[in-house]
Amino acid sequence: MIRENIELLSYFEQYLIRNKEVKGIKKHIYEKNEEIFVQNSYIKNVCILKSGLVKCFLTDESGKDFIQEFFGAGSVFGEIEAIRNTQTFCTVTTITTTEVYEIEAVFFNKLLQENKKFNTLILQLLSNKVYNKAMRYSYHQLHIITDNLLQIKENVPDFLEIIPKQDLANYLGVTLRSLNRAVTTLKNERKI
Amino acid sequence: MIRENIELLSYFEQYLIRNKEVKGIKKHIYEKNEEIFVQNSYIKNVCILKSGLVKCFLTDESGKDFIQEFFGAGSVFGEIEAIRNTQTFCTVTTITTTEVYEIEAVFFNKLLQENKKFNTLILQLLSNKVYNKAMRYSYHQLHIITDNLLQIKENVPDFLEIIPKQDLANYLGVTLRSLNRAVTTLKNERKI
DNA sequence: CGCGTAATTGAAAAGTATCAACACTGGTGG
DNA sequence: CCACCAGTGTTGATACTTTTCAATTACGCG
Numbered sequence: 299m300i301r302e303n304i305e306l307l308s309y310f311e312q313y314l315i316r317n318k319e320v321k322g323i324k325k326h327i328y329e330k331n332e333e334i335f336v337q338n339s340y341i342k343n344v345c346i347l348k349s350g351l352v353k354c355f356l357t358d359e360s361g362k363d364f365i366q367e368f369f370g371a372g373s374v375f376g377e378i379e380a381i382r383n384t385q386t387f388c389t390v391t392t393i394t395t396t397e398v399y400e401i402e403a404v405f406f407n408k409l410l411q412e413n414k415k416f417n418t419l420i421l422q423l424l425s426n427k428v429y430n431k432a433m434r435y436s437y438h439q440l441h442i443i444t445d446n447l448l449q450i451k452e453n454v455p456d457f458l459e460i461i462p463k464q465d466l467a468n469y470l471g472v473t474l475r476s477l478n479r480a481v482t483t484l485k486n487e488r489k490i
Numbered sequence: 491m492i493r494e495n496i497e498l499l500s501y502f503e504q505y506l507i508r509n510k511e512v513k514g515i516k517k518h519i520y521e522k523n524e525e526i527f528v529q530n531s532y533i534k535n536v537c538i539l540k541s542g543l544v545k546c547f548l549t550d551e552s553g554k555d556f557i558q559e560f561f562g563a564g565s566v567f568g569e570i571e572a573i574r575n576t577q578t579f580c581t582v583t584t585i586t587t588t589e590v591y592e593i594e595a596v597f598f599n600k601l602l603q604e605n606k607k608f609n610t611l612i613l614q615l616l617s618n619k620v621y622n623k624a625m626r627y628s629y630h631q632l633h634i635i636t637d638n639l640l641q642i643k644e645n646v647p648d649f650l651e652i653i654p655k656q657d658l659a660n661y662l663g664v665t666l667r668s669l670n671r672a673v674t675t676l677k678n679e680r681k682i
Numbered sequence: 683c684g685c686g687t688a689a690t691t692g693a694a695a696a697g698t699a700t701c702a703a704c705a706c707t708g709g710t711g712g
Numbered sequence: 713c714c715a716c717c718a719g720t721g722t723t724g725a726t727a728c729t730t731t732t733c734a735a736t737t738a739c740g741c742g
Binding site: 362382421426428435 | 548550552554556558569570573574579580602603606609612613614616617618619620621623624625627628629631632663
């Protein structure tokens with residue numbers, strides 16, 4: 299549930315070392331609960347997460363949030379918008395203090411054109427996003443809340459300490475009340 | 491709900507005209523209810539759909555199917571597997587008679603490396619897949635079955651004639667019984 | 683006609699949402 | 713030092729939605 303991509307991060311940081319002071323790339327630190335992107339706005343930058351934890355979510359017309367993904371080190375966001383040249387469709391908010399590399403969208407696209415290794419890494423990253431979404435949603439659809447919680451626990455054993463309850467509920471697409479009931483059930487069964 | 495990509499299809503067909511008899515690319519016709527890919531197998535080819543309609547679905551350990559997408563003209567499948575170099579995670583089955591271009595995976599990756607336009611089209615295609623999945627699943631999560639049916643109807647007005655009921659249910663991730671109840675409700679309300 | 687597949691329907695059980703009240707925690711200011 | 717507040721987490725009762733199970737009908741085709 300928390301996506302990471304160490305290969306891309308380390309490639310990118312090596313790239314920065316080889317090309318000192320690349321213009322078009324900056325490092326930025328966000329505090330807890332800051333917004334990095336806001337849904338339905340234009341982006342200036344594509345971001346690569348160096349450290350920290352963020353949530354990427356979509357707010358629907360009735361104000362309900364649905365969390366797409368939690369992103370950790372090496373995650374990229376804004377690349378979809380840069381490639382499609384459209385507005386953002388998600389909001390990205392920090393859960394912890396977070397360091398990001400901000401790459402100007404124009405520069406990102408240039409890099410994508412000119413740097414084969416980077417191009418391949420982004421192709422793989424996008425493919426992984428499609429794959430991960432497919433797997434997650436199908437599991438999600440075909441199982442009840444408690445099963446989904448156990449599935450999360452396998453990936454992030456201490457998820458209850460890391461992720462706020464409301465965010466967890468928004469990730470699973472259920473109400474807080476139902477989440478709490480499921481957690482209680484699992485605790486009673488000593489599975490959690 | 492039925493994805494198409496005319497831009498890619500027409501680019502690809504022009505490419506075929508410019509490069510007659512490209513080895514590594516074949517056209518193949520599948521009849522109704524044939525399997526093009528089977529989940530958890532290795533692919534030989536990436537497919538571009540010329541005409542027809544297929545469903546792409548994932549079967550879970552308990553035998554339940556979840557339909558990821560219905561694909562129409564210009565859709566590509568197998569590209570994720572070719573890029574990630576992994577087994578298939580979906581089964582692709584024809585709903586109607588279908589013509590596909592089959593591109594050997596190795597050749598597909600070569601094309602991706604060497605042909606900038608093709609590379610860009612695939613980057614956009616993957617980005618669109620991520621975007622579409624995000625939008626679909628969030629809508630799906632945050633709305634009840636009837637709303638989802640109305641949403642489908644906007645895109646494909648005659649979906650009830652085109653898509654078998656069981657497939658529709660598997661697409662929405664609900665049981666056939668629930669789908670039928672929702673359809674009845676909408677019919678009574680004259681919304682369908 | 684008979685067979686298999688797809689579609690339909692009812693009743694009961696299971697799962698989830700809604701609403702509303704209450705508990706815990708860490709500030710902040712009088 | 714305590715009262716208050718906002719944010720976060722917890723719980724119960726009830727209503728609603730969806731699933732499960734089972735029985736029945738409709739349709740296409742050899």
